[in-house]
Amino acid sequence: MASDILLPGQSVSLPRGPAPKLGGGLYLRDGQVRASLVGVAQYEGSSLAISRVRSHPPAANSVVLGTVTRLSPLQAIVSISVVDGVPLPAGEEFNGVIRTQDVRATEKDKVKIGDCFRGGDVVKGVVISLGDARSYYITTARNDLGVIFATSEAGASMDPVSWQEMRCPKTGRIEKRKCAKPETL
Secondary structure: OOOOEEOOOOEOOOOOOOOOEEOOOEEEEOOEEEEOOOEEEEEEOOEEEEEEOOOOOOOOOOEEEEEEEEEOOOEEEEEEEEEOOEEOOOOOOEEEEEEHHHOOOOOHHHOOHHHHOOOOOEEEEEEEEOOOOOOEEEEOOOOOOEEEEOEOOOOOEOEEEEOOEEEOOOOOOEEEOOEOOOOOO
16 A cells, blocks of 8 residues: 555545545545545555645656657657656646667667658657757667557557557558567456
């Protein structure tokens, strides 16, 4: 429980024994302790409280999630909305750039951005440097990095079938993407 991020309204599992005093960020409803803030439940003396998880700007080696907003032949522009598992407040997104040489670790010269990403794709990446004044440089050159969610032309959520292809469940059509290996495998 100590490292699980709770969402507002989510029930909090309590250890056996005497019930702790409820501190900030927690309330009791229908005999169930629930979170009122996004954060981690921790003991502060004899009371249980939620400490807020604060967002922070990306740094080198931060794992980020973002949406592809623009494509060019040499790079994909990403709007970063999650940094190290913590969502950024609305309107405070950062821009990131995935260059062709940062898409995958091998055959870097054969990468075509249009075959790896499309506008609206949700991408998981790692910040490799702070880049220029406007954006961060992001890499997807690991198996667990790449597109984690994509919508097909038919409007359906696509399923990965290999590291470079996703399939539309409605039409069966296959589209090229640089897919992230699912965490469950």
